[in-house]
Amino acid sequence: MKILDWYILKRYLVTFLFTLLILIPIAVAIDIAEKIDKFLRDENLTFYEVAVDYYVNFIIYYANTFMPLALFIGVILFTSRLANNTEIVAVNGSQVSFTRFLFPYFMGATIVCFVALSMNHFFVPTSSKVRKAFEKKYLKKKKYADKSIKEFSLQLNDSTYVYLQRFDLKRNSGYNFSTEIYDGIQLKQQLTADNINWKEKDSVFKLYNWKIRKIFKDRDSIFSGTSLDTTFAFTPKDFNYKNILAQEMRSPELIKFIEISKSRGAKNLNVYLVELYKRTSLPVACYILTLIAVALAYKKKRGGIGLNLALGISVMFVYVFFLKVAEVLGGVAGANALLNVWVPNMVFGAYAIYLYINGRK
The missing domain is CATH 2.40.128 (Lipocalin)
Known part of the structure; x- marks a missing residue:
């Protein structure tokens, strides 16, 4: 089974990275088309600043944003190919249970989850600070903070x-x-x-x-x-606590900021709590999305990969919709930010368990 484990794990990661590398150039191309006139308008702006200060950090941010989508689509494509090539039939014929079949998938999900946790809590906030400073200087005339x-x-x-x-x-x-x-x-x-x-x-x-x-x-x-x-x-920075961008603070800084703000009597910090909690909830969703994707694509269907892909995108759309609604509701004063952030994972986790039980049968 080790050979099959390594084969699935390798294809899991390769398909995930391939899907991610398809999505990122599309996002960069669309962004360049929207901002090319602003780049050319400023005579003091150099190509190095555009490439390094903006687009390197742009890619880091959107690679992290697209990670769940790329993971979900990648798993569906790879597993559907296994089903269509009757490779899963051979696995079942070898008396390999559905639970055992999922083992290499969850190994891959663990790797992606660890990378996503590191990026969310440490690298993306630092990257966002540089990117938004560039946007503030060259692309946006208005300041983020109120006057x-x-x-x-x-x-x-x-x-x-x-x-x-x-x-x-x-x-x-x-x-x-x-x-x-x-x-x-x-x-x-x-x-x-x-x-x-x-x-x-x-x-x-x-x-x-x-x-x-x-x-x-x-x-x-x-x-x-x-x-x-x-x-x-x-200092005057403390007067502006409501406008500090939580996305630009690494998690240790964000936790310290929330603690200080609470001690100073800040009334509603749910926006910051939502940002902090979702940095963990989104990477953990890798396990849920992996299980859903495998369960949807595990069996061979008449529609083939196209049908599985359509089902997967529909599920992903609903998940993202729930996620955004939960973030908005969690940021409202008096709401339970932790519960709201984790509700989408709870709902889709229950759906994943339902699909897993059916898959075992």
């Missing part, structure tokens, strides 16, 4: 809170600023300012028309002034 924020509150630790009525992210200035320090539920100190400016060169905030109120048991002390340079345990 300003309104009614912003931030919890720095268990006792310190910050509030801003408005902050302009472009000018790094805001107004109606206050920070309060509590001892339990008792207010101990309050600092307010009419205006606040961030001086990036010195890494300090400049407060205008500021006032400090310190509260003691029997009296209050109030100090005020026209301007004051001071530091806080935050």
Whole structure:
């Protein structure tokens, strides 16, 4: 059986890579056709920057995106060919069970899953950061972040809170600023300012028309002034937490960011949780998609490979649809992000088990 295992595993990986290498050039060709005028318009843009900074990272991103589709189509094509050539009939005649027949397929799925996990958690976010920086500089005039924020509150630790009525992210200035320090539920100190400016060169905030109120048991002390340079345990980047692109953060950075945001009282972090959870759920889906593809193509049909391929693409379309709906629902405030991200795998996992039971018969 070892010879058959290696044969299936080899064809599994080769067909998967072949399918992926077909999809990637198509995506690159379509993207070049859409953006060629923008590339030629900028005189300072070099071919090296387009090829290395953009398209190398473009290929990394879309290779990772197309991986489940390429895997599914590749397994269906290869297994359908085995069925049409009656090779599976010979395997069954050798008293090889359907479960044992699946072993090399799951070995291949494990390899692809490991690669996908590594890419999702570490390589793709780093690649996306370079690609999106290129897009921001040469392809898109608008910034990803909003120009300003309104009614912003931030919890720095268990006792310190910050509030801003408005902050302009472009000018790094805001107004109606206050920070309060509590001892339990008792207010101990309050600092307010009419205006606040961030001086990036010195890494300090400049407060205008500021006032400090310190509260003691029997009296209050109030100090005020026209301007004051001071530091806080935050920068303007912390004001923009809602607009940070989660796709550009590696998983350790994303986990740390979520923990810090929770400690600071951020209300809805589901968008970031969805991004974090799907980096694991999509690679794990390799096992589910492999089982479904083998079960659909295991038996020889009158329609041959074309019928199996049509069935497979239909199933894949439904899976992708469920996946996108789950991501949207998971990003809504109050939703269970973990459950929503894994629901498509649960539903199609149940479908895969149903096909597996029928396949054993």
